[in-house]
Amino acid sequence: MSDKPATAAAADTVPDADPAEPYAADAAALFVAMARLNRLVRRKAPAQLGHSAVAALATVVWFGPLRPSDLAAREGVSAPTMTRVLSGLEAGGYAIREPDPADGRASLVRATAEGVALIKGNRSARSRVLRERIAALTDEQRAALRAALPALHALTGDD
Template identity: 40%
Template sequence: MLTNAQNLRSDAALASALRVSLARLTRRMRKQAAHHSLTPTQLATLVAVERHTAMTPGELAEHEKVQPPSMTRVIAKLEARGLLERKPHPTDRRQVTVSVTPQGAALLKEERLTKEAWLAQRLKDLTPEERATLRAAAPILEKLSTM
């Protein structure tokens, strides 16, 4: 019988193991979401707008890989909840930009704190060596996510 380390010697095996583990961890973290009843698409949209400060609806649709009419509906729902606001485009009067409201920023902060608290609790169950391995892997995982 092969050990886990032997099973992960090939890049394909490592890719498969990472895909499964990261997907499982992502699902578990989603379950820890703050109680705000946003859909994953709405939450991803809010995060994207926060990261980019202000975006046009078209830029946002392209960034999130959805059709513009779908993004328009998502923006309308977030705006109705007071989480996003539309403003005139600074250089093109035909367009608007969307930005996160203080209420939207507070919701995202609560979301992050809730998930980080859950994850911090899980980390306490690991050995110091396992936590050190994760500390070393974190920048590598970040690099993978931006390639």
């Protein structure tokens, strides 16, 4: 935990935010807070795979089998990058490619049972870290976090 009181951390201003641009300070503050929280969770509950591989595998587990090109688009990476990520996932036994029943020329990426277990394990360990951090918040802070969840989900666009 930071030595900085939670109220002070929440009141931080973000340098270099352009006050002339609507929501610039909010976006910058949210970006910094998410990056710090993500780094904390990754540090306290490291994954067996790299961040890109875990993210791609989690997307396949969450959304079901996807074409590699669709997975690359969702993850915001190029096709060659996704090919490398998928090769590693396949070599580790976490994902497989199988023919797309709708188009025999294409393939779908599916998580194996081991891949699903890996993601559930990461989520479980990472959820534990978050549960511990949330438990340390005040009732008001937990209520504010719950109230912010719909907006955070809306930001992802992953309806």
